[in-house]
Amino acid sequence: MFAALSAFCLTGCMDNNDDPDLSKFSITSQTSVGEVNTTIADIKKKYCAGRNGADFSRNASNFYTQVKDSQVIEGVIVANDISGNLYQTLMLRSFSSETDTIGDCILLSIKNTCLYPYFQLGQKVKVNLKGLYVGCYSKTPKIGQPYYTSYGNLNLGPMLLDLCKTNIELVGAPDPNARELKPWVPTDAWLRATANRTYQNSPTLATVRGYITEVQGDNVNIPAVGEVTGEKEPIYMDADSVKYKIFAPEVLHDDGYGVDRTIQLLTNTSKVTLRTSTENEIAFTRIPVTTCTFTGILTYYDGWQVQLRALDDLNILPTEQEQ
Structure with a gap:
C-alpha cells in the first residue's frame, strides 16, 4: 500500500502536457525589442562615416557614439566564434535589394567567449541599439561598448552579455540556406x-x-x-x-x-x-x-x-x- 501510494503521489506531481520553460537558459530577449525602423546601411552612414560629431574620437580610425533613442535593425548572423578565430564577435548582414550581392554588414561585439550556440549561422536577429554604442574600431563599423585596452586606450569593445536580454531578439530559427550566407566574390x-x-x-x-x-x-x-x-x-x-x-x-x-x-x-x-x-x-x-x-x-x-x-x-x- 505504501509503494502504491508513493507511485500515485509521484505521478500526480508530473504533468506530461507541460512544456519545459527554456527561457531561463536564453541570453536574448524573450519579448519583442521593437519594430524594425532603420537599416544596417543607414546606421553605418549615421555613425560610421567619420568621427565628426562622434561622442568620442581617439583618432580617425577609432570613434563611437551612444545611441539615445530606439533604433532597431535586423540582420542575419553570417559569422560567429565557433572556431575561436573570431573573439567575442558576430557579424550581421542584410541586403538592400534582390540584386544586391555585397550586402550591408556590421560587427556585433558581445563580451562572452562562447557565442555560437546562441547565435548560429543563418539566424535572423533584431537589435535595438538604444543604450549601445556604434562607431568604428580600426576603421571597421561595429556595435558594442567602450573599454580600455591593456595600453590604456579607449576603444569600442564588446557590449555586456546581460544587455542581450534587453537589446537582442532572435527571429525564427536558423536558416542554413539563408541568402545572406552566400559570400560575395570581389574582383x-x-x-x-x-x-x-x-x-x-x-x-x-x-x-x-x-x-x-x-x-x-x-x-x-x-x-x-x-x-x-x-x-x-x-x-x-x-x-x-x-x-x-x-x-x-x-x-x-x-x-x-x-x-x-x-x-x-x-x-x-x-x-x-x-x-x-x-x-x-x-x-x-x-x-x-x-x-x-x-x-x-x-x-x-x-x-x-x-x-x-x-x-x-x-x-x-x-x-x-x-x-
Whole structure:
C-alpha cells in the first residue's frame, strides 16, 4: 500500500502536457525589442562615416557614439566564434535589394567567449541599439561598448552579455540556406580601386582565391620573426620530409594576438592579408602550398584583410582550377 501510494503521489506531481520553460537558459530577449525602423546601411552612414560629431574620437580610425533613442535593425548572423578565430564577435548582414550581392554588414561585439550556440549561422536577429554604442574600431563599423585596452586606450569593445536580454531578439530559427550566407566574390579590380575602401564596404562576407606566399618555393625555409616576441617561427617536417608552416604560431603574435599571412591573388598582382588569431584550430593548421579559396570577414585597414570563421572556410582548389 505504501509503494502504491508513493507511485500515485509521484505521478500526480508530473504533468506530461507541460512544456519545459527554456527561457531561463536564453541570453536574448524573450519579448519583442521593437519594430524594425532603420537599416544596417543607414546606421553605418549615421555613425560610421567619420568621427565628426562622434561622442568620442581617439583618432580617425577609432570613434563611437551612444545611441539615445530606439533604433532597431535586423540582420542575419553570417559569422560567429565557433572556431575561436573570431573573439567575442558576430557579424550581421542584410541586403538592400534582390540584386544586391555585397550586402550591408556590421560587427556585433558581445563580451562572452562562447557565442555560437546562441547565435548560429543563418539566424535572423533584431537589435535595438538604444543604450549601445556604434562607431568604428580600426576603421571597421561595429556595435558594442567602450573599454580600455591593456595600453590604456579607449576603444569600442564588446557590449555586456546581460544587455542581450534587453537589446537582442532572435527571429525564427536558423536558416542554413539563408541568402545572406552566400559570400560575395570581389574582383581584383574592385579590391584595387581606392573608391571602394570605405565604411560602406567593410566589413563584408567575401571569398578570395589565391595562395599563401610564405610557403611558396624557398620561402618555406625562411622563418618569420615575431614583432612582439622576437622569436623565429617553427618550421615543421612531415613524414615525407616535406617542410611546412602553420597559419598562426604563437611566437608570431602581434599586439592583437593575431598573425598575418599574405594571399597572392591569381588574377593580378593584388594581395590580401589573411589574419588568424593564435590558439585555435585554424592557427595550428598546416598552410597549403596550392591555390585555395579563403572565405570570411573582409575588412579594410591599411589594406584588405580576410579572417576565416572556421576551418571549413579554407578550401583547396583542384589543380585545373588554379590555371
